[in-house]
Amino acid sequence: MGKVLEKKRLDAFLRRVSRGADLIAPVKRDTLRFEVVRDYDDICLEGRPLFPIKKFFSPAKQDLFTLNLTKKKLFKEDEIKLKPRVIFGGRLCDFNGLLRLDKLFLSGEYQDDYYRLARENTLLLGINCDPPPSEYCFCESMDLERYYDLFFHDLGDKYYVEAGSAKGEALIMELEDYDFLIPPIRCEKKLDRKDLAKYYDDPAWEKENEKCLSCGKCTAHCTTCLCFDMIDELEPDMKRGKRYKEWDSCQFLNFTLVAGGFVFRKDRLTRFKHRIYHKLQYFRENFGVDMCTGCGRCIEACPRLIDFTEVINKFDQSRV
Ligand code: SF4
Numbered sequence: 360m361g362k363v364l365e366k367k368r369l370d371a372f373l374r375r376v377s378r379g380a381d382l383i384a385p386v387k388r389d390t391l392r393f394e395v396v397r398d399y400d401d402i403c404l405e406g407r408p409l410f411p412i413k414k415f416f417s418p419a420k421q422d423l424f425t426l427n428l429t430k431k432k433l434f435k436e437d438e439i440k441l442k443p444r445v446i447f448g449g450r451l452c453d454f455n456g457l458l459r460l461d462k463l464f465l466s467g468e469y470q471d472d473y474y475r476l477a478r479e480n481t482l483l484l485g486i487n488c489d490p491p492p493s494e495y496c497f498c499e500s501m502d503l504e505r506y507y508d509l510f511f512h513d514l515g516d517k518y519y520v521e522a523g524s525a526k527g528e529a530l531i532m533e534l535e536d537y538d539f540l541i542p543p544i545r546c547e548k549k550l551d552r553k554d555l556a557k558y559y560d561d562p563a564w565e566k567e568n569e570k571c572l573s574c575g576k577c578t579a580h581c582t583t584c585l586c587f588d589m590i591d592e593l594e595p596d597m598k599r600g601k602r603y604k605e606w607d608s609c610q611f612l613n614f615t616l617v618a619g620g621f622v623f624r625k626d627r628l629t630r631f632k633h634r635i636y637h638k639l640q641y642f643r644e645n646f647g648v649d650m651c652t653g654c655g656r657c658i659e660a661c662p663r664l665i666d667f668t669e670v671i672n673k674f675d676q677s678r679v
Pocket residue numbers: 570571572573574575576577578610660661662663664665
């Protein structure tokens with residue numbers, strides 16, 4: 360059983376749970392975006408930001424360490440510090456996106472301490488999608504987990520609030536108990552799941568790819584795309600410098616450029632297919648789950664409205 364919170368008490372509740380932390384929520388500016396909240400009146404839960412929350416876990420550009428040879432210390436790692444954060448207004452696709460990124464950054468031999476710190480210092484307060492906030496959502500097809508610290512269901516003048524973790528439970532202990540049957544998310548858009556390995560050479564990919572500009576908007580807006588490049592930058596005195604990480608995109612020609620000038624995915628079609636196969640095939644082979652969370656952002660953000668779900672849905676199972 361969950362709890363109930365009157366809407367008029369939401370601000371006070373958020374102030375309490377985010378004391379000493381940054382509150383991040385969808386805020387209406389030129390467009391709706393997740394931002395650190397300065398004024399509670401700016402919080403807007405109508406629709407969902409096109410840009411996901413990943414920038415709060417692995418920013419578009421992030422310094423990793425500095426180099427200072429003048430101080431006889433070869434490398435000095437900057438002390439990693441982070442103010443705690445509370446994200447309010449994320450959706451299930453957003454938070455499931457973090458579970459996918461955990462597999463990349465927090466498993467295996469090489470783990471990302473910056474990402475770990477961000478994950479450990481962030482409370483996740485979600486909001487239900489009833490109805491889904493965008494016509495491009497297809498999360499219902501993607502077997503998402505109910506993953507959050509707290510989850511809010513809009514019931515008109517009040518919220519039904521459920522806890523998904525011990526931390527979340529502690530936050531709502533004082534609220535009144537409330538009984539509510541959680542409705543399933545119903546998306547109009549669907550992805551017909553198939554074994555994509557059988558369709559790699561299907562001409563339908565080529566047809567859709569003809570529209571692609573290789574602009575990388577799809578990967579920039581994707582909830583789970585976080586490929587990056589590592590760059591070393593030296594001052595002209597060759598004694599000081601830094602190493603930083605910067606987002607990259609598999610849709611760019613030089614993404615697979617290696618020493619000697621060889622590019623592994625020279626043509627746009629292989630890059631286009633790589634994006635979809637990574638989301639729905641390769642990641643599953645490695646981690647047992649799809650990388651895509653069905654948020655639909657890559658379709659909504661694409662200047663050519665390229666929609667990989669339509670390509671996949673049209674593949675004829677009986678043909679292979
Ligand atoms: S956003 Fe659209 S046009 Fe741009 S690279 Fe992605 S699929 Fe191609």
